[in-house]
Amino acid sequence: MELIDIGANLGHESFAHDFDAMLARARTAGVVQMVATGASREGSPKALELARAHPGLLFATAGVHPHHATEVTAEGENELRALLREPEVVAVGECGLDYFRDFSPRPAQRRAFERQLELAVECGKPLFLHQRDAHADFVAILRQFEGRIGPAVVHCFTGTKAECFECLDHDWHIGITGWLCDERRGQHLREFVKDIPAHRLMVETDAPYLLPRTLRPMPKDRRNEPAFLPHIVEELAKDRGEAVEVTAAATTATARSFFRLPLPTQRSEPSEP
Known part of the structure; x- marks a missing residue:
């Protein structure tokens, strides 16, 4: 199988001590390309740095997560605009709304989201979206930009079947994570992931x-990493009632088209970030 991990926070400090080994494990597991998530003014340049250090293997997004909404000042917006000009940056985000934790005031979240959607209109790159417990406002804001923004993926989808179908009605893509494997919180996803069209699923x-x-076995440090993506695909394929190879091929083709990724190059030793 060849897989693409469309969202991994590779700039996280937990990867600093074994970054190259982590990438090697991912490639051994069949993860041929990864998109490093940029989610803050500090994290987005770091994601770009990683992508530049590993051309063809890593790519980046540039954005500000709703937890950091107050960072989207005029200066922060200009920083994002500059990052989005870079070819290694393949999407705008992570951006959106999060009313579950409310780490930023909701009005600030909405303003930051709108400003990043304007950036998406300017640069024409796809959107990498976050939404938690804010579906109505999330959809309402995106509707204001219909016909102006390009493709969008609702990353780490955790919502209801009705919310999923409304996203699909708007032609947005759906990103599925290991949340699917959580019997406490993600069991409901297993009931309708089979209904997500293959060309909208990543x-x-x-x-x-x-x-x-x-x-199984669980890593001792309980840290997730891209090498575990095949397990998620196996669970997803089971719930969709199709062969793992079918799910893998479809999600990879969809991701490559969505982010406009080149075909992976021959494996080589990664350079220093």
Whole structure:
């Protein structure tokens, strides 16, 4: 299988001590390309740095997560605009709304989201979106930009069947993570992932977060990493009632088209970031 992890927080400090080994494990597991998530003014340049250090293997997004919404000042917006000009940056985000934790005031979240959607209109790159417990406002804001923004993926989808179908009605893509494997919180996803069209479905780890609870053996440090993406695909294929190879091929083709990724190059030793 050849897989693409569309969302991994590779700039996280937990990867600093074994970054190259982590990438090697991912490639051994069949993960041929990964998109490093940029989610803050500090993290987005770091994601770009990693992508530049590993051309053809890593790519980056540039954005500000709703937890950091107050960072989207005029200066922060200009920084993002500059990052989005870089070819290694393949999407705008992670951006959106998060009313579950409310680490930023909701009005600030909405303003930051709108400003990043404007950046997406300017640069024409796809959107890498975050939404948790904010579906109505999330959809309402995106509707204001219909016909102006390009493709969008609702990363790490955790919502209801009705919310999923509404996203699909808008032609947005759905990103599935190890949340699917959580019997406490993700069981409902297993009931309708089979209804997501293959050309709208992608897979991701959201590493180092969301370690699949069905993974055996569990890593001692409980850290998720891209090498575990095949396990998520196996669980997803089971719920979709199709062969693992079918799910793998479809999600990889969809991701490559969505992010406009080149075909992977021959494996080589990664350079220093």
